[in-house]
Amino acid sequence: MPVRSPFFTSAADVRAALAGASYLADDQIAGVVHLADRLGKPVLVEGPAGTGKTELAKATARAAGARLIRLQCYEGLDEAKALYEWDYKKQLLRIQAARVGGEPRSWEEMEEDIFSEPFLLTRPLLEAIRATEPVVLLVDEVDRLEVETEALLLEVLAEFQVSIPELGTLEAAQVPMVFLTSNDTRELSEALKRRCLFCYVDYPTPERERAIVLARIPGIAERLADQVAQVVAALRGLELRKEPSISETLDWAAALVLAGVDEMDAERTRESLHILLKYRSDIELAERRLLGDAERRGPGQQRGAPQPTGRTEPQGATLPTGASEGGSRR
């Protein structure tokens, strides 16, 4: 099996290099990436939407100075789009050109000509295998593939070679670093899981989310980043239809900065909840549970910061100052 020299020296090195690429990993993520790099194994990254699975692969490529090759999966993706296909148009042109030019060629000669590398269109999997420079292969949203296509993928990841009937076996120049992401919409095959190292990317802790906001939103005040992370963590503690993801946190923070906000209060939170939450019922629930007491205050007291009041809410939560790790899981 062709080997590749590792990109990183330790888990701490991974974490630092990813931070340099604006990706804030925790120890678990950095540990898995380090191991995958060392063992030459693919990483299967699973978790809720918008928690940084795709970005992990992209940031790893940036951190390693490697080229990113991406295969976006969808239902109906087939071998021709994932692996390779023959360039029919070019083949037809070649045949016609030979005829017009009166080239005296047997069919065998012609066949050998048009089923050769210049007529091959390489798709991401083959491209990653054949690359001679360092590459990171991202197979994004693998759970959208049909089971048969998953088997094809498995074959490539197991052998790091591709057999093309007309050409023979093309072997990998090196083992690329591979990330597969899944939103967990269906169970992946045992065989695929066995082949990969597993990494669950959950919602971040408020501390890490705050750091992500500071890293990704230029010019945001630390206090605001802190409040944003706290509010989002509190929202994830409610039973929402759709919990806000890191993407939504970043959209929210960016919108607040654009609006010139440098500190949150109940009113601003209420006015901008629709950036974080995508269901009317979720917005209403958040208003009731997080901002409930603001609603009951008189108009003169409306703009108080949404901090815990010290008394118990009838339905549970107010904005916490130290929301729990990880958010809720479903």
Ligand SMILES: Nc1ncnc2c1ncn2[C@@H]1O[C@H](COP(=O)(O)OP(=O)(O)O)[C@@H](O)[C@H]1O
């Ligand atoms: N750990 C992180 N550090 C920095 N940015 C992050 C991190 N996790 C997520 N993001 C940002 O959050 C957004 C969503 O991430 P993405 O990778 O698209 O999510 P997923 O693939 O899990 O649905 C992106 O804009 C990404 O830059």
Ligand SMILES: [Mg+2]
């Ligand atoms: Mg993604």
